[in-house]
Amino acid sequence: MTDGRFNVLASIDRQIRLGGLPPAASLEHPGPPPVSDVVGDLAARFEAEATALAVTVHRARGDAAAIDTVIALLRQRSATRVLAWDADWLNCPGLADAIAGAGIALESCWMPSDPEARRARLAELDPVPVGLTGAVAGLADTGSLAVISAPGRGRMASLLPPAHIAVLRAAQIVPSLPHFLASHPDAADAGSNLVFITGPSRTGDIEMTLSRGVHGPGVVHVVVIE
Amino acid sequence: VSSPVTFYERVDKALKDRALGAAMSRATTTLMAGRRRGFDGLAHADEIRDHARAIRAHTVARLGDYLRQFEAAVTARGGHVHWAETAEQAVEIVAGIARQHGCRTAVKSKSMVSEEIELNDALEKAGVDVLETDLGEFIVQIDRDHPSHIVAPIIHKSKEQVAESFRTKLGATPDDLKDVPSMTAFARRALRAGFLKADMGISGGNFGVAETGSLCIVTNEGNGRLTTTLPRVHVALMGIERLVPTLADLGVMLQILGRSAMGQKLTVYTNIISGPRRQHDGSGESDGPDHFHVVLVDNGRSRLLGGELAEILYCIRCGACLNACPVYQQVGGHAYGSVYPGPIGAVLTPGLRGLGEWSDLPQASSLCGACREVCPVRIDIPRMLLSLRDRSTEEGETPSWVTAGLWFLRYLAERPRAFRLAQRAARVASRAASRDGWISFVPGHLSRWTDRRDFPALAPRSFMERWEARTR
Numbered sequence: 001m002t003d004g005r006f007n008v009l010a011s012i013d014r015q016i017r018l019g020g021l022p023p024a025a026s027l028e029h030p031g032p033p034p035v036s037d038v039v040g041d042l043a044a045r046f047e048a049e050a051t052a053l054a055v056t057v058h059r060a061r062g063d064a065a066a067i068d069t070v071i072a073l074l075r076q077r078s079a080t081r082v083l084a085w086d087a088d089w090l091n092c093p094g095l096a097d098a099i100a101g102a103g104i105a106l107e108s109c110w111m112p113s114d115p116e117a118r119r120a121r122l123a124e125l126d127p128v129p130v131g132l133t134g135a136v137a138g139l140a141d142t143g144s145l146a147v148i149s150a151p152g153r154g155r156m157a158s159l160l161p162p163a164h165i166a167v168l169r170a171a172q173i174v175p176s177l178p179h180f181l182a183s184h185p186d187a188a189d190a191g192s193n194l195v196f197i198t199g200p201s202r203t204g205d206i207e208m209t210l211s212r213g214v215h216g217p218g219v220v221h222v223v224v225i226e
Numbered sequence: 227v228s229s230p231v232t233f234y235e236r237v238d239k240a241l242k243d244r245a246l247g248a249a250m251s252r253a254t255t256t257l258m259a260g261r262r263r264g265f266d267g268l269a270h271a272d273e274i275r276d277h278a279r280a281i282r283a284h285t286v287a288r289l290g291d292y293l294r295q296f297e298a299a300v301t302a303r304g305g306h307v308h309w310a311e312t313a314e315q316a317v318e319i320v321a322g323i324a325r326q327h328g329c330r331t332a333v334k335s336k337s338m339v340s341e342e343i344e345l346n347d348a349l350e351k352a353g354v355d356v357l358e359t360d361l362g363e364f365i366v367q368i369d370r371d372h373p374s375h376i377v378a379p380i381i382h383k384s385k386e387q388v389a390e391s392f393r394t395k396l397g398a399t400p401d402d403l404k405d406v407p408s409m410t411a412f413a414r415r416a417l418r419a420g421f422l423k424a425d426m427g428i429s430g431g432n433f434g435v436a437e438t439g440s441l442c443i444v445t446n447e448g449n450g451r452l453t454t455t456l457p458r459v460h461v462a463l464m465g466i467e468r469l470v471p472t473l474a475d476l477g478v479m480l481q482i483l484g485r486s487a488m489g490q491k492l493t494v495y496t497n498i499i500s501g502p503r504r505q506h507d508g509s510g511e512s513d514g515p516d517h518f519h520v521v522l523v524d525n526g527r528s529r530l531l532g533g534e535l536a537e538i539l540y541c542i543r544c545g546a547c548l549n550a551c552p553v554y555q556q557v558g559g560h561a562y563g564s565v566y567p568g569p570i571g572a573v574l575t576p577g578l579r580g581l582g583e584w585s586d587l588p589q590a591s592s593l594c595g596a597c598r599e600v601c602p603v604r605i606d607i608p609r610m611l612l613s614l615r616d617r618s619t620e621e622g623e624t625p626s627w628v629t630a631g632l633w634f635l636r637y638l639a640e641r642p643r644a645f646r647l648a649q650r651a652a653r654v655a656s657r658a659a660s661r662d663g664w665i666s667f668v669p670g671h672l673s674r675w676t677d678r679r680d681f682p683a684l685a686p687r688s689f690m691e692r693w694e695a696r697t698r
Contacts, residue, residue: 004309004319008466011311011528012290018532027287029471030280033478036269049491109512115328115425122422140517142491143654150504154512155455179490185519188473188500192303192454192514196480196496201448203410204488205362205378207249207385208256208367211410214361215417216448216495 009052035182038175042140043224046173049143051197055220066167066225067098070132072128073165073221077129081105083161084132086152091134091167092225099132106132109154131157131164131217136187137180138173141142144198145222146180150191158197164217166197170226233563233586234674240557243641246382250558253381257549260489261600268485278482279603281475282540285436285467289531291488292436292469293522295626300571303501305518313343316523320345320428320461321352323519327459329354333417336360337430338376338543339463339523341565342578343581345428356428357420359449361413368395376566377487377545382524382558385409417449419496427453427515431464432543433479434520437472440500444483444493451497460502467539473498477541482602484616486544526578534613535577539659540603541570547597547607554591569597576665581614585623588614627671647689656684 038045047057060066060197070092074082087096096106107128112118133153137146145166149155158164176179177196181187187194201216212218240246265271277495285292297307308323316339324332332354334340346356346367358367367373369391392398392412402412411640429450433442441462443450454460462666470476476498484490503514530536548554548568558631559567564575564584572587588611591597597607618624638645657661659665660683668676675681687695 004311004315007311008309008528009290009293009521010523011524012293012531012568015528015531015533016287016290026280027284029284030277033277033474034270034273068604088675095485096431111513112457113516115458119423122456123236126418126422139492149511150516151512156513159451159455177480178474178477181474185473188435188498190439192499192501192503192511194498194500195451196492198490198492198496200495201446202494203361203447204381205360205365205434206383206388206406206409206639208253209385209406211407214410214414214447214449215359215452 001168014146026038026159032182033178035065035176035178038068038140042175043170043226045140046138046226049141049223050199051143053143053224055143055199055222056220059225060223062224063092063094063225066092066223067095068224070095070165070167071102071104074099076101077163079104079128081107081128082130082132083107083109083125083128083153083154083157083220084155084168085109085134088147088151089134090132091169091172092171093222095167096167109156109157125156125160129163131159131161133157133164133166135172138168138222139175139177139180139196141176142172142196142198143194144177146184146187147195148187148191149193149195151172155193155195156225158195161220162213162217164197165221165223167225169225170224173224229690232564233561235565235591236561237557237590240561245384246558247556249382249384250555253547254555255322255376257378257488257545260551261486261490261546264485264489264491267491268481272513274481275479275602275604277385279540281470281478282603285469285471286531286536286539289467289469292471293466295436296434296439296469299437300501300518300520301439303439304504305439305501305520308519308521310521310523310525313523313525314342316463316521316525317348319521320351320463321354323459324352324354324426324459327425327517329339329457329459330649331355331357331420331424333357333359333421333424333449333453333457334363334428335370335430335450336363336379337428337463338565339430339465340428340691341373343463343523344527345463354426356421357417357424359417359421359453361410361447364413364417365391366446372560372565372568375545376570377544377569381562387543401467421452421456424457426459426461429453429457429460429462429658431462431468431520432483433476434464434469435471435473435476435498436469438500440473440476440498441500442476442480443497444480444495445497446488446490446494446589448495451495452501455499455514458515459517459519460499461521462499463517463521463523464689466524466527480661481644482542483542484603486542486546486600535573535610537605537608538570538573538607539579542603543570544602546600546602550600552592552594552596557590569607569611573607576614581618581621581623585618625671644688646690653684653686653688659683
């Protein structure tokens with residue numbers, strides 16, 4: 001389709017040369033975006049914003065408390081399997097071992113390339129009731145999780161099961177999306193997928209009536225370790 | 227989508243549909259209230275909107291350079307970029323990708339470009355089953371309907387209508403239909419089955435980032451993530467104008483997109499994809515597609531550059547102008563007859579496809595300016611509606627009775643005695659036709675006015691007569 005490429009670019013360049021762009025003070029790039037500071041306790045703001053979106057935030061004092069919280073949540077959902085990131089990425093040393101020790105199997109997000117094998121693997125993972133991930137950051141002013149998928153950090157753990165548990169360290173919470181992008185300039189290169197998760201899956205398509213969990217997890221727990 | 231029914235006939239039908247009126251009123255009121263709340267909580271909102279506009283203006287002015295940069299960055303991350311001049315080329319490219327990878331089933335997340343190029347029909351003909359996975363679009367698909375809003379596709383339907391479709395077409399039980407959350411859960415099960423077996427995922431693209439070759443897709447439901455994660459092939463369709471230079475610029479757009487569309491600080495899943503999953507010899511990223519294709523669709527966009535409609539290319543498809551428009555609020559999206567309804571559609575559709583059969587759309591506005599007021603990137607839609615009206619007059623697409631009427635008016639205005647005579651005649655007619663100072667029926671073409679509004683009766687004495695009386 002080289003012709004398409006040539007013709008589209010030729011048309012763009014010709015039309016722009018014709019001039020007559022709409023009135024604007026300047027067509028230069030406006031520079032770095034306006035960023036406003038979030039004042040006060042970032043973790044408190046994160047908790048307030050996330051809670052308003054129906055996310056359950058658990059503040060844990062130390063790793064041991066976080067491990068207890070996660071295992072209690074898994075038991076609450078009668079999970080025998082959990083779709084999880086590799087231990088190194090869960091933001092909580094000892095968590096993966098403790099889950100395995102509690103008799104809950106940790107499933108990886110591994111997907112084969114072969115079409116049939118892929119379908120079989122998906123059918124096997126679809127019934128897993130809970131996904132478990134870390135996160136690269138929390139965004140205080142929107143209550144969002146910033147999640148990067150990369151080796152050991154599959155996309156499906158925060159997506160496929162009906163419930164998602166994320167473990168975050170309080171120090172990872174930044175004021176806002178612009179702050180995150182400024183402090184993580186490599187965010188798009190660290191893995192093939194960067195996603196900001198702001199609350200549980202929702203839809204208002206039918207009569208503007210809110211329903212949760214239409215495709216992604218309808219239940220989201222964030223364990224913040226202080 | 228065009229039909230032999232005229233715009234005015236569609237408007238009349240919409241206005242008589244009470245259920246539609248109630249649905250439109252509920253939806254647009256909810257969305258507008260959400261938008262206000264969303265912006266209330268944003269510090270420096272005006273500054274951010276100005277900044278966003280400047281980014282769009284800059285990008286569109288250097289579109290060729292940024293497209294080349296985007297292409298190079300996508301390719302460097304293992305993706306493929308395709309260029310489509312026309313809708314036909316775009317669907318052919320997607321069908322070709324399906325053939326190349328042996329894909330028979332596709333899941334699709336919401337994409338207005340795919341509606342514009344009528345992708346689903348073409349893929350079905352090419353032997354690929356397409357499943358729409360956005361809840362609203364899924365309902366549109368099973369009803370063989372068309373979306374009536376660019377963000378909320380079934381804004382025109384009631385839950386009873388949806389329940390009836392689920393019952394008759396998908397065999398839903400009364401338990402599945404007892405309330406909206408149950409209906410949503412039913413749809414989740416039906417669609418999940420499709421996701422688990424699909425070979426190909428088709429998405430739109432809210433933004434492309436030139437610097438990193440990233441594609442940003444926002445959804446609240448998560449179908450955008452499933453579509454771009456589970457199948458082994460991902461194809462994204464994106465209009466050529468949808469770029470921003472950097473990730474920081476994308477951050478600015480995201481702050482205003484969710485707020486303008488639904489009143490959300492951020493859309494639930496703001497998904498930024500940079501190439502296929504990264505793998506080397508079987509190790510690397512565990513999931514995600516093995517193949518990533520971006521189809522850049524022109525289909526009339528480049529022709530808008532350098533002209534008076536170029537500003538419409540700044541649009542980020544939030545839908546706020548639809549919700550704010552008093553005409554859209556009354557008639558809904560289907561009355562426009564075009565893929566893109568509302569104020570944005572009234573400019574974009576004649577812009578992309580020519581005035582021809584779309585010459586009525588720029589008339590579907592009171593020029594009140596509400597669209598310009600709410601537009602997150604401050605697009606001057608009324609200016610472009612006026613220039614399209616001008617153009618349509620110049621191209622001779624004004625009805626002959628209007629042209630004749632204006633000629634007659636000019637004839638009288640140049641002849642003072644004839645003018646006064648006509649005034650007197652009009653006054654006599656007005657007195658006969660009016661009651662309590664209002665005329666509620668005028669025959670002929672002017673009945674289009676009086677069908678919906680009364681016209682004030684002419685004053686007993688004209689301005690000129692009063693002036694003469696004063697100065698005598």
